Amino acid sequence: MAARRLGSRFGMARSDKMFEFSVMAVAGLTLALVWLLVAKMILDAQQSISGFGVGFVTGDTWDPNRDVYGALPFIFGTLVTSAIAILVGVPVSIGIAIYLSELAPPWIREPLSFVVELLAAVPSVIYGLWAMYALRPVMVDSIEPVFVALFGWTPLFDGQPVGLDKFVAGVILAIMIIPTVASVSKEAMRAVPDSQREAALSLGATRSETTRMAVLSYARSGIFGASILGLGRAVGETMAVTMTIGNANMISSSLLDPGQTMASLIANNWGEAQGLQLSALIEIGVVLFIVALIVNVLARLSIGRFMKAVPTTGGGL
């Protein structure tokens, strides 16, 4: 305040104020524009929202010929593939985070983190291409038959492996969320004060016991947030899923059957959609938007609170 008053006496306040105002305007206008577009998107979906009401999320028919649209199969597909991604991807990511934060020799941590994060740099359409021609044969020949042999009696693995199904889509999603979940979890683990580790070690705990008692339990809300972020990524991921899930608008309990997610439905039908169908697709986008918003805000709050709660340590990265 004092500086501002002093400034105005020397005639500097005006240019400073103008500069501050302009950068604030740029920052604010961007946000305003994005939210305006959200409103416009909801407006575009209005035709479908008022036409189908709540029935939109419970209806299981998607038929452009009769102009009847229900999103249940796609909500189902999104839930199933995201669940596989979390079940497979999160444990692996936590393992990576533990290695990078607790076990790896110091000289290898930075380069190895970078390499793991390179997984995030690969465009999702290339994941899809690779999944189609490299992962799919592996899944069909060696992985899916094992699951069929072990769990074929459950409805989950009922049928013949074809390789364009919810299982493959879930596995590719699991690979894609690894860099996000691993690096945020690692960050949370690095934030655990060394005094916690020292306390466990001085009680005679082994390294793995220290990790479990001192690090994982201390950083659990950060790791939880990281997993939620991974979930957000899996829910919204489009291209790799579209290319592997088989694109069939159906609800089937078997993971070996094709399906469709909300995002892949939009990608598949966007080109030819018009009128009510376009509006219905945009409504699916609105649902996706709301899910992503909730997931992200939740993740950010839980990680943000965790990061703020821990005292900054001198060591670490």
Added chain:
Amino acid sequence: MNRYAYRKLKDRAASGLALACVVAALVPLVYILAEVVRVGAPAINWEFLTSRTKGTGEPGEGIGNAILGTLLLVGYASLIGLPVGLLTGVYVSEYGNNRFGTTVRFFNDVLANFPSIVIGLLAYALVVDMLNVGFSLIAGSFALAIIMIPIVANTTEEALRLVPNSLREGALALGVPRWKTVMKVMLANARAGIVTGALLSIARIAGETAPLLLTAFYSNYWSASATEPIASLPLTIFRNYNSPSDVLLHQAWGAALVLILMVLTLNIGVRLFMMKRNRKPKVVKKTWKTRLSLRA
């Protein structure tokens, strides 16, 4: 086996398991790169890189217009995204210690992690629907710019945070106005970090596919017009990947190779350059926030 040996064994097993997780993540990465090079490389030659993409049944093959399209999309997106992102970062870092600043920061974080297909829908709502331009280069660039803004804002903010406060105080003590301090002293000293963030954000948007599918659409012809649909490398892959025709498959794998080379060169190049220049790799202090926004 006594209790001590059992605990020791368990410790070894847990460490082994953690290492196995790292290997499990590296296998797909190496496999993807190897596969794209193995299948993509034979398709590449000068003619292939400079002819337009062909549809089913057309003679010849190429990805030239898709390379041009990606460069144009990224270029136009940078024209909007870089300055807006930079100024947003400046605001949040230098003037953002208030409620509005916190709000901007929070929503930028949320936006940075939004599904890109939803961003495509937002861009569609404005350019294609409201402004009535139709599927076009400008719509695609706008979508990519929205993705870019929060990334650039976040990395700029982090880079400015790393500038020692004494520099700011020194400039202000000399009577330099605050805006000049920001523009000449702060930005100059944060330059390396800002450039890193900008280049990585370019690498990120170059591979985006879903938003382009909804906004720029595709064209098999040469085009640089802002209001016409335009080809891009990611969509060349998507439109051709499932084709029974060898020509179209060549185009998909060739495009994948060119795209991944662009993205990895930017990622690795930026990192090596910064390591050499500063003798320490962390120009942008990698917090969980910047790590996130830099993913593809």
